[in-house]
Amino acid sequence: MRLSIVIPLYNKEKFIDRCLNSLLDQNLPPEEYEIIIVDDGSTDSSYAIACTYAEKYSNVVAHRQKNGGAGAARNTGFEMSKGAYVYFLDADDYIAKDTLKPIAEISEQNSLDILGFNTKHVNNTEFLPNSTTENPENLTVVILDGITFIAERNFRNEAWWYIINREFLIETGIKFTEGRFIQDSIFTATLLLRPKRISKINFDVHRFVKVENSATTNKKQAHIVKFIDDLVYAIGRFDVLIKSLDRSDKNYQKVVKIYKSKQQSFVFTIFLKAFRCPAIRFKDLNKILIKLKELEVYPINRKIGGIGGPKTRTLYNFTFIPVFNNKVLLYLGLKLNRLKASVL
Numbered sequence: 001m002r003l004s005i006v007i008p009l010y011n012k013e014k015f016i017d018r019c020l021n022s023l024l025d026q027n028l029p030p031e032e033y034e035i036i037i038v039d040d041g042s043t044d045s046s047y048a049i050a051c052t053y054a055e056k057y058s059n060v061v062a063h064r065q066k067n068g069g070a071g072a073a074r075n076t077g078f079e080m081s082k083g084a085y086v087y088f089l090d091a092d093d094y095i096a097k098d099t100l101k102p103i104a105e106i107s108e109q110n111s112l113d114i115l116g117f118n119t120k121h122v123n124n125t126e127f128l129p130n131s132t133t134e135n136p137e138n139l140t141v142v143i144l145d146g147i148t149f150i151a152e153r154n155f156r157n158e159a160w161w162y163i164i165n166r167e168f169l170i171e172t173g174i175k176f177t178e179g180r181f182i183q184d185s186i187f188t189a190t191l192l193l194r195p196k197r198i199s200k201i202n203f204d205v206h207r208f209v210k211v212e213n214s215a216t217t218n219k220k221q222a223h224i225v226k227f228i229d230d231l232v233y234a235i236g237r238f239d240v241l242i243k244s245l246d247r248s249d250k251n252y253q254k255v256v257k258i259y260k261s262k263q264q265s266f267v268f269t270i271f272l273k274a275f276r277c278p279a280i281r282f283k284d285l286n287k288i289l290i291k292l293k294e295l296e297v298y299p300i301n302r303k304i305g306g307i308g309g310p311k312t313r314t315l316y317n318f319t320f321i322p323v324f325n326n327k328v329l330l331y332l333g334l335k336l337n338r339l340k341a342s343v344l
Contacts, residue, residue: 006077261306
């Protein structure tokens with residue numbers, strides 16, 4: 001079997017049909033790829049929908065387990081997988097038509113450990129089923145080792161940017177962190193240090209669908225508190241990775257800066273979330289600030305980068321960051337924001 005697609009599923013009854021139909025609308029024979037759906041204790045009809053596909057299609061498997069988070073579901077799906085390559089896809093996203101065969105062929109022909117490709121961000125009312133890449137067989141494939149890839153190409157945090165050689169992943173022993181948000185970021189940052197053969201191609205494959213109540217958009221207070229805690233955890237894990245790097249490598253400084261920029265983006269997000277979360281106590285936030293200082297990621301260093309995109313970076317650097325970096329202004333802003341929320 002050439003390819004295994006692993007889908008963690010939790011309360012995505014509105015989206016799972018579109019996701020699965022996109023995976024079935026491919027030019028790979030069913031015997032050459034499998035779709036493994038791991039339901040993580042859904043309370044809606046998600047698992048029932050998955051089962052209807054498993055009953056109808058020979059290459060679709062539906063498995064159910066107790067709720068343990070996306071990381072646990074991905075780990076289970078990987079353990080069940082049989083393909084030479086594995087791909088982790090979110091249940092609310094989808095894949096462009098006839099793109100799986102080219103990425104499988106490119107990976108196989110070049111003996112790649114990891115292959116990255118392109119995504120398009122869409123809203124839930126859009127449907128873009130066709131790839132904008134006309135001739136994937138003519139794509140340029142530049143093969144690098146992991147450290148060089150990170151230094152020259154940077155990298156995206158999400159697991160769905162990459163197809164991964166299954167034996168390579170087994171050999172690394174790397175798994176998704178269970179019970180945590182941001183587990184994609186930790187997984188990819190750890191994994192991309194290891195390959196000897198990795199490439200990123202200019203191939204339009206994936207559709208990222210922005211939906212409400214996802215891990216990054218959920219506005220429930222308990223969710224935000226947990227998300228902040230997991231961001232602090234991820235910053236600590238990145239610190240361990242930075243300290244593990246080979247200082248003699250010619251790309252050492254570049255990789256360190258890139259990993260530190262990832263940490264900075266997490267710190268920035270912590271403060272943004274804190275302003276939306278009256279439930280987080282000031283004494284708990286103070287403990288977070290102490291931890292961030294110990295990890296040398298606070299105050300935020302604008303020179304390192306990692307904050308915002310081309311259109312927002314200047315705004316953030318000269319408005320938000322001066323407030324976040326000044327403890328008095330930070331706490332004053334939080335108090336005013338909470339006072340405003342209580343009045344409304």
